[in-house]
Amino acid sequence: MPSIQKALPPELADNVIRLYRECLRRARFIGHQKHNTGLLVSMVREQFKKNMHETDPEKIQKMKDE
Numbered sequence: 001m002p003s004i005q006k007a008l009p010p011e012l013a014d015n016v017i018r019l020y021r022e023c024l025r026r027a028r029f030i031g032h033q034k035h036n037t038g039l040l041v042s043m044v045r046e047q048f049k050k051n052m053h054e055t056d057p058e059k060i061q062k063m064k065d066e
Contacts (some may be wrong), residue, residue: 007055008055008057008060009057012057012060012061015064016060016064019064020044020048023044023048024041024044024045027040027041027043027044028040028041051063
């Protein structure tokens with residue numbers, strides 16, 4: 001299984017990783033306020049894992065924009 005850095009252009013891979021980390025931070029912040037941190041973090045992870053094998057830059061950009 002290729003890593004995300006090798007499968008995608010470097011700027012897109014960095015962007016996806018940055019988005020993932022930001023989503024996790026926000027899930028933890030909102031989860032702390034609503035007392036459901038585990039659920040929100042697992043939802044974020046599930047969405048990223050579901051699409052982790054996508055290598056088409058256009059599809060990735062479309063998913064980011066949604």
